[in-house]
Amino acid sequence: MRILFLNNLFPPLVIGGYEIACANVARALAGRGHDIRLLTTWSHLPLLADQPAWVDRSLDLQWFIPHLSPEPKVQERAIHASFCTIYPNTLRLLQVVREFRPDIVYVWNVAGIGGVALLDLLNQVKVPWAIHLMDRIPAELKAHVPPTILGLFNAQGAELYATARIISMSQHLVDEIEQVGHIGFPQGVDLIPGWADETDALPHEPYLRDGEARFVTAGTVRPHKGIDLILQASSALKMSGREFKVDIYGDGEIQRYVDMARTLQVDDRVSFKGSRRQPELLKLYAEYDCFLFPTWEREPFGFTPVEAAARGAIPIMTRNCGASERLVDGVHCLKIERNVEDLIEAMTMITDRHVDLEAMGQAGHRLGTSDLSFSHSLDRVEAVLRGHARDWQTALADDPKLPLLAFLKHNLSLALRFG
């Protein structure tokens, strides 16, 4: 298949699992012989030495910029560009569709790159397309664009996605999009959960080596990931006299949490290790007993607990986050209500061996190397794309007036929003 990926970010620029997953799927499908083009945005960081030639970084990015002006009009303009329309991006997508003639366009995260206009363009040219949801993108696009402007793109509700094949990593995410964005997908949704890459897996180290429990978490270091809860629970565990350490990998509000750890006097137990590339993290998980994931309830899925489980690190995770659909409480993981008390109790079960750590670790490993393995998920992705790809009237993409149509929509949207 000729598959055109469309995503806002590509390594080395990543925010979380969404971008990494896109990159990994693209690489793997290319490895399976598919003809891949991945249209994404610029990178201000040095490119990866192994960046594939099929990565096209010609899109502009207007979001995820560390500094955003506090001026409301400037912010609104950036929001409009990010979620609604960036005319050069729309033109570029059209150009790539015309040149590459994909069998299918495989859309990932279109926040930050003028997502509404891009999806509208795909509908105009009637190219088959699928969207892989790992966050509530449809709800976000809708929330950041006024209804009068959405109407210009037929994007007030589910119409924007009516011809798309929908892939979601959890039912939880689909439900959230419907509840928050009032967008349903009557055509049905293919649920493909988050996965773990089983290649290069190392055997897990013995649990509670030297009598110390080793906890780890990885991802964005921010409140919604439960970092505050982890520090507070660590404080309680320390006061109870238990031996443990917590390693936190990732970027975010590091300074704030370093200070908080000192205030709680757990800076001798909790370490902020900074960012690691995903392959390195996957290897590191084998050294830890337990993966802490007290994330917010709206977590669409969360790759990291699955990846950790596959490496034998037992997840402690929020009971109703996306990934909890796939991991069984007491079998593969420990599920908690998202509060300090529950987290303390679960961590204590690890430190005090109130669960069979080896059995639970092996169950997680089996799950991560079978149903939730990357290769199995990729098979499913491939089947879904193949099922939706079809011959399409490329003449529609060649309509010389499409740039004019996009121009009119873009500028009218600006006029309606900013006068």
Add this chain to the structure above:
Amino acid sequence: MLRVAHLTPAYFSDLSVVGGGERYVYYLAHALRQATEIDQTVFSIGATARSFNQEGIPVKVLRNESPSPEPMEGFSSALWTQLKGFDLVHVHQSLSLFGTYSTPIVRSLGIPMVGTDLGGGENALMLQGRGLELFGGILSISRYAHSLVDGYFSGPHEILVGPVDTDRFCPDETIPRDRKTVLCVSRILPHKGIDRVIKALPDGLRLIIAGRVYDQHYYGLLKEMAAGKDVSFEHDADDDRLLRLYRTAGLFIQASTALDIYGRVIGKPELMGLTSLEAMACGLPAAVADTGSLPELVPDPRFGRIFSSHEELVGLLTDYSYGIWPAPGASALACRHVVANHGMAAIGSRLAAFYASLVPEKTATS
């Protein structure tokens, strides 16, 4: 059978707008119906959604989604669903915000489009931005109207001045005319130039001004100017009264101006002088200002004259007073001219042919 949707930001009703542009859409639909078998629906914008029938033409009013209360700035995204199944869409007021919003929706639906400017707006995205190029064809209501958009559109263009309901607007030989009565039918607005007619009106002629007041200050000025002259106003003339005025007056004057009495420049004055055509259809000779499209309406000096200044209008009225003009038989000439060139049948058949040229595959198989 061709399915055509007419899109108009306002519809001819006290609930919406009572104006020439709104009435024009109905006239056009009726003209088409006379000329060919066609399925037509008029879509408009209103405060609430509703449907009704206007003399056999279905009208669907879509709820206004625009924050603006201005009629020309209303729009509705319901077009995405409402227009499915139509073969052709005619966007009236194509240069308004309504037209600018509707055009990309229709184009996105892949339905061939005709656009017409009826004077509401001059959106830069449609003109300088070349949004007009998204239309399959442009219908202009005069050569003057055509000249305003010609530089922005490279596709097929048709100019149709009319239609006039010549079954209704026709002479009645049983009613005597009063040669001393000069008639103006117009909204009371400065750019209509009614002050010019009052100023030039000679003794011995009487002037009737039929039209609603839209500018009280200007109306006060007109009344002051009319002091000592034989001038009367009729603000509530209904259609029957209007017809009777056309049939009983001796001369019709349309004095619209691009520079009003207050020194204000008027954009796009008189894209089509429908009242002049209606008057001539009733056998009334017409004198028109050299403003906008008006000169196009009187191609034959035997029944129609053009003035550009106060002096010329005075001279014209003097000629009229002394019976020097119009020419003998002018009444019949004027009527025949309108029927042949601007009547329902003439306009309907030409418009049907224009539509057919834009959707040949549909018209060939129907």
